């Protein structure tokens with residue numbers, strides 16, 4: 001199909017290959033990384049495609065003005081910033097690129113897991129501040145442990161694949177049936193909560209997963225467990241997580257995502273911090289990273305390539 005008339009608006013910067021390859025394929029690219037949502041809304045009828053990361057929400061108001069839009073491409077995995085049902089009802093193609101950062105997320109979750117089990121973060125801070133504490137930093141081994149994965153899509157599968165070789169049992173739970181594979185056995189949520197020594201969250205943020213990790217949910221676990229979140233901060237009630245850390249029900253937490261992140265994060269350091277957040281900052285068994293699990297040099301490129309391939313497929 002001739003794509004020379006297809007105008008694509010890029011509202012976030014991405015790996016240059018995205019722009020270059022779309023241009024080579026014959027698409028018309030335009031960039032606008034600074035205009036406000038309202039300003040983009042005012043001109044969106046002139047475009048057939050929009051490429052976004054997460055600068056603003058693509059809501060009903062926006063979509064009603066996007067009268068010629070044929071696709072929305074999100075250079076990432078999560079689609080929560082888009083009113084997907086409304087866009088789909090309008091016949092707009094939705095494209096995401098979870099294949100592009102799944103490997104990075106899987107590797108990052110392994111990094112968190114090994115760090116939690118061996119106190120790497122705490123020990124590093126201590127040695128650098130002149131403390132040589134071996135007994136305090138005695139670690140745990142993964143061998144023989146049971147790892148529970150909730151959400152067995154691209155990210156969960158990537159993490160499970162990386163766990164091969166650690167001599168662990170890997171269980172997965174997902175609302176979709178028949179997802180188990182050679183790397184993980186699919187079980188009921190109750191079964192996972194009964195057996196897991198580690199919980200790693202890999203679900204999208206949806207009404208069903210919003211605040212899913214709360215006290216009730218945590219208390220269903222039979223054993224104390226370690227918790228890893230590389231998915232979405234809003235799936236966790238932080239105050240409940242902190243209670244579980246204090247009581248020892250959660251042995252340690254590695255959080256790449258926080259309910260406080262993005263626009264509100266910097267402002268958190270200006271005034272008095274929420275008590276739960278302050279606790280996470282001080283706790284020695286809590287490892288925090290700034291939403292970088294999928295943020296590698298390699299995934300930057302793979303995300304772009306995935307989006308190019310999927311856009312081209314629409315116009316084949």
Ligand SMILES: O=C(O)[C@H](O)COP(=O)(O)O
Pocket residue numbers: 053054075076077078079101291294
């Ligand atoms: O959804 C994703 O792929 C990741 O969470 C990264 O999202 P970001 O573009 O908001 O950094």
